[in-house]
Amino acid sequence: MNEVVEKVVAGDVRTVARLIRDIDDGVPEVREILKALYPHTGNAYVIGITGAPGVGKSTLVDQMVTHLRKRDKTVGVLAVDPTSPFSGGAILGDRVRMQRHSMDQGVFIRSLATRGHFGGLTQSTRSAIDVLDAMGKDYILVETVGVGQDEVDVVKSAHTTVVVVIPGMGDDIQAIKAGILEVADIFVINKADREGTDKTLSDLRLMIDMDHKKYEEGSWKPPILKTQAVFDKGVKELLEEIEKHGKHLIESTGGLHVRRKKEKVRDELVEMVKSRLYEEVVNRLILTGEFDRAVESIVEGKLDPYTACDDLVIPKLDL
């Protein structure tokens, strides 16, 4: 175990790659390794990039990596794509846009699948962030599958969250409105050469302004940027804005350990306990066959799901 920890801290790519795999596959031994790695975390700046499918998140991440490398910063990328609910398989295609960085030793890119609800999704992404942090990456970019899913939670543990939209998404913006206002530190309108950019800009501005109570004196009001990621337009400005937000965090919280701020720690711990309980209880119920028996009883009309749930959970938790 100590050997693994040492190798991760030394930045050994194979060890890191294998450890993330073990985290994802739910190998129980990783818990001890993660405990030992934790003291080595807290130095990376974590940026979450989220938005609907097809808005250009991967392309934006690719350009951000290029800019960060020009500043001699090392970068870790976690790109999450959805798992097929039918087969459990996944096509992880975010890498296609970033593959030009694969030979760069200062960049580590890893594709992750959501693995439905069963993989402790938020947990494994969060742990992967810790691993890349301990590995010594200066910046960690986390690209999510899309707003409105569990991924928003992961983004909550980022220092800066960038929400990407594209022009002409009118109704879609309406749909994600509730979630994004809470998580966005910066808005990006990508593909800003398209018709409707100004309309989207004013929609977003209105949305932010309507929430004026939230933005009192001295608090961070999310800026809205226009980008054309494919042509590397606006990306430099985006990084400048991220830097500004980072400075704001330091000034307002007294340090970059935002992830150790009480509410963040609370959020993370809730997620961690949830997925651990899930692992311990649900997996055991599935293994012993109790779960399937309950399903049968409900199907046959012998039992209602509420009673079944009580019967399954109460004895396990000693309630």
Added chain:
Amino acid sequence: MAQGRRIRIMVAKPGLDGHDRGARIIARAYRDAGFEVVYTGLHQTPEEIVEAAIQEDVDMIGLSSLAGAHKYLFIRTVELLREKGAEDIVVCGGGIIPEEDIPMLKEAGVKEIFTPGTPLGVIVEWVEQNVKPR
């Protein structure tokens, strides 16, 4: 959908060949078989493929070539994996590969070659039997 090891495969297009319909269909078949597939996109060097495969911790690399450079590209990929101590990653290939090239590719360490007309089911079954999550 229980936890546990899941097979991860990289589908890659080495060289200057610009046709990836086949590779995409294979990727889709792998996904439907329950594998996690990392797709690299077009125009990759063996060096880029091997580096990415290590970062992604895949169990197998599937190389697709329709442009005739498979002898160099496939063999170079196997060599690089060996140099990096990652020879436990299985390499197989597919595409327009003349029959007479197959023995030398296999001898060099390419585990299997799939030529046009191979049913997807056969390819998936081969993976299930020959690739184990490491």
